[in-house]
Amino acid sequence: MIEIRELTKTYGSTTAVSDLTFTVRPGVVTGFLGPNGAGKSTTMRMILGLDEPTSGSVLVNGHPPRSHAAPLREIGGMIDPRAVHPSRSAYHHLLAIARTSGIGKARVDEVIDAVGLRSASKRRAGKFSLGMSQRLGVAAALLGDPATVVLDEPVNGLDVEGIRWIRGMLRELAADGKTILVSSHLMSEITQTATHLIVIGRGRLIADTSIDEFMATAAPTAVRVRSSDQETLARLLRRPEVTITRTDDDALTVRGMSAGQVGAEAGAAGITVLELATEQASLEDVFVALTQDAVEYRAAI
């Protein structure tokens, strides 16, 4: 369980995180979304006790992160998978972490097997691909079998098999009752794993909701229609609560009506419907729409 209350972090005159309040619950995978620079990594560093909040509080399993007597049991984190000594082997990297908490070599071997690094464990970690580094980072996060796991962009650089593997692993961990927070700047990545979403932009909370709810509220479905007389149809569909836009390929996109309603209107007016489809807005579209104002650095047009 991660409880974040009125969390603010400023670096000089830059506000990275502003008055953030949310709770990450055990038993589900929570996606932590926001564009680059939204404050995800800053928040995660504060959850891991690496950065100190300017104001507000972070509790991990009920305690401030720096107060844990057995930190690896409480929280496992991955902030930067490349943060290894380049000439130390993956095995010794993990062993050094394990030693701090009295974790034995057998457990180090277990996590190496769990992330699929058995054959590479004696190789220098500096020579690892990004995907292998991610696996090593996940291994380090899971060493102590922690109640809470925080991973910053764990899917970055993983191949298809790796992405499937990590999704499966995160779901299993959540099913075990662990608290899982996984950040991403790409919506599509997170929807396959997470069932709950925390969305931030410019350091502020934008949404704290289940993925299903998020889709339903933030992404009204649209109806795509092509007919023999688009002009007339558009006029017939005009209502205060309905928005109609014309696409490049001369189809109409109708928001605020179901496909059935659109089809009925066309049929009543004797217009031949050539194409009629319900378009589920992709989560990506929703995300972009939601965070558009919150993108810190936008290319000047």
Add this chain to the structure above:
Amino acid sequence: MTGSTIDPTIPATRALPSYPEPQRVTQVRVMRAEWTKLRTQPSAYWALLTAVILVVGFGIVYSLLRVARPPHGGAMASFDPAAISLSGVQLAQIAVGVLGVLLVTSEYATGLIRTTFATVPRRLPVLWAKAAMVAAAITAVSLPAAFAAFASGQSILSRQHLSVPLSQPGVARAVIGSALYLAVVGLLGLGLGALIRNAAGAIAALFGLLYGLPLAASFLPASMAADVTKYLPASAGQAVTTVQPDPTMLQPWTGFGVLCAYAAVLIAVSAARMRRGDT
């Protein structure tokens, strides 16, 4: 996932068992962790190997040089055979100082320090453990090196009957003191590394401390220069490595104590900086 075992490039993963051990972080465990890091960091081997080669090798070279040009008359009184065989310490101090620096700065450079601090959130046990391990490793390597340098140096000097036995007062202290001096220089490096968090900057500061300060002091008026110089880290620490009493130097163990005080202050200041703040 079916078929994944056919492709050998796809890593085979195994289910992760639970691990219900208590896993309390203790100072001793953090020391074991830092020992694991030290012994798996190739730069540590290179630094220690370099130190040994410089201590023994330069001791032999300088002894050969002095035996070829033996002292005469009045010069005999200030001739310090033990110091000649241990003169490589003056060069080896950079190798062990850099080792101390790199032990900390490499973690900041790679970002590994975040993993370290997330694992040991109270942080300071990491600094104490690093200090203990670097001092122990340097002493363990330098002590035999100093004895080897002394033994080989004296056997060379004995050709001209210039050698001293280990049993002569102050000689064993100088040999052991040389190893301890190197250990404390390693701690100076560690303190500078933890304070500056950047290898180039910390190594430059180390050079400044060991070589720059005496140079700067030599520009002072002659009456002041000697009084100032003997309290500088290098000359204070080297008092413990000399056998012949030198009026321009502090008493052996007093000098060593002054050097330790420099290291202690540096580490204390870096501890204050490390304990709080972001990484």
